[in-house]
Amino acid sequence: MNAVTHFTVWLMQRYLPDAFILAVLLTVVIMLMGTTLGGHTPFEMVDYWGKGFSALFKFAMQMTLVLVTGYALALTPPVRKLLDRLTDIPKTPPQALAMTALISFFGCYLNWGFGLVIGAILAREMGRKVQGLHFPLVVAAAYSAEIVRGPSSSIPLVVATPGHFMEQLTGIIPVTETLYSGWNLLLTGLILAALIGLYLSIRPKPESVISYEGHAESPNRAAAALQEPETFSEKIEHSRVMNYVLAVMPALYLAGYFMKKGFDLNLDVVILIFLLLSLLLHKHPMALLDAVKEAVVSSRGIILQFPLYAGIAGMMTESGLVMVVADWFIEIATPETFPVLTFLSAGLVNIFIPSGGGQWAIQGPVIIEAAKSLHADIPQTVMAFAWGDAWTNQIQPFWALPLLGVAGLSAKHIMGYCVVWLMLSGMVIGGVFLVLTFI
Structure with missing residues (x-):
């Protein structure tokens, strides 16, 4: 395992370009595929790209705000103290890896x-x-x-919602048959065990170890903390009361939201929670704004690259390339292999359309029709698609951009490890769906 990991790390660091360059190369690849396999003219492909370019503007803003408000929350004094205590627990690199993977897993499971x-x-x-x-x-x-696929996974939630766009094909599929089925909970546990096991087994060569080179405290924030407000405007800017005044709005809204819908997290709710806690825990408005200033720098990848992937998705959708890929897998499927092939096809298309809900809207009807004709298990097909959509996120910089922005790394620094995880997790997920077909 270490030999494979060292090779993939070397390969990615040497040959994988920056995530922005990769988005440009994917744009060119899809343009060529659309004109050859799809039979469209270059001008038509450009038109599809232009129409799709703005499709993720709202999502890009949501992800930017998730990063900015989450980053600002992390810079509050109480959270910094909590992080200090948590990071005092692991004494060795393996312990730190296991703890990080575990907490991140449960965080991603929630949202x-x-x-x-x-x-x-x-x-x-x-x-x-x-x-x-x-x-x-x-x-x-x-x-x-x-x-991990948890309560915020869009595809099983869609098919469990009355009136969803494929209700005539699938009916209403409750989450007890998809997300919370016994076999899916078992798969979730296996994935967690495999994740921690993999990262505990990796031993980087001593000469290749890269330490964190960031700073613990921003010079701007440190200077601002020592400066006493003198003028009336400065006293208002440094008054904690102003944070509390604004905090009333998200606090009241979230209270009403959770009373009506329970613990139902989505991106908008996560943003409001991060904002509320940032307002309550920062000492004054200027401290919050200074933290946001640091965070905005980390969000530049999202702002620039999400529209590029939206353009790629537009070309894939409008040119019919999505259906071409889906048909390839359907043609060779049998009732026993259909869930696994659904998993693989969803993973392949996800590289070019990194949006589970959008991908399901395009591929879903064809996948379900094929599943019904083959008498394949529909709930398993739905979850195979959902896991496939998550699977290739591991090698898709689109989803890594928020994390990389906070960490201050580029995709090539982590992608070698993610490739190994892609192979291992693919075997675990694919193996579970193969076993299910014979039970």
């Missing part, structure tokens, strides 16, 4: 956006405090936890 930010912040603090810890490795462990 993937929440888990990514919490995992990145925890990894950064582990890198700062644990001597001898290979920083890219602990960041990779935090990111690899994103594979």
Whole structure:
């Protein structure tokens, strides 16, 4: 395992370009595929790209705010103290890796956006405090936890919602048959065990260990903390009361939301929770704004690259390439192999359309029709698709951008480890779906 890992790390660090360059190369690849396999003209492909370019503007803003508010929360004095105590627990690099993977896994299980930010912040603090810890490795462990499918997984939630767009095909499939089925909970446990086991088994060469090189305290924040407000405007800017005044709004909204819907997390709710806690825990508005200033720098990858992937998704969808890929797998499927092939096809398309809900809207009807004609298990097909969508996120920089922004690394620093995790997790997930077909 270590030999394979060392090879993939060397390969990725030597040949994998920056995530922005990778997005550009994927754009070119899909353009060529659309004009050859899809039979479209270059002008048509450009039109599809342009129409898709703005499709993720809202999502990009949501992810930017998740990162910014989560980062700002991490810089509050109480959270910094909590992180200090947590990172005092592990004494060795393996212990730090296991703890980071475990906390990130449960964070991502609750909500993937929440888990990514919490995992990145925890990894950064582990890198700062644990001597001898290979920083890219602990960041990779935090990111690899994103594979888990939990209560915020869009696909099983969609098919469990009355009136969903495929209700005539599938009916209403309760989450007790998908997310919370016995076999899926077992798969979730196996994935957690495999995740921790993998990262405990990796031993970087001593000469290749990269330590965390960030700073514990921003010079701007340190200087601002020592400066006493003098003028009336400065006293208002440094008054904690102003934070509390604004905090009333998200506090009241969230109280009403949770009373009506229970513990139902989504990106908008996560953002409001992070904002509320940041307002309550920062000493004054200027401290919050200074933390946000640091966080915005980390969000540049999201702001620039999410629209590029939206353009790629637009070309894949409008040109029919998504259906071409789906048909390839359906043609060779049997009732026994259909869930596994669904998992693989979802994983392949996800590289180009990194959006579970959007991908399901395109592929879902064809996948379900094929499953019914083959008499394959529909709930298993739904979850095979959901796991496939998560599986190749491990090698898709699109989803790693928020975490990498917080950690201050590029994709090539962690991708070698993620490739190994892709292979191992693929065998675990694919193996479970193969076994299920014979039970």
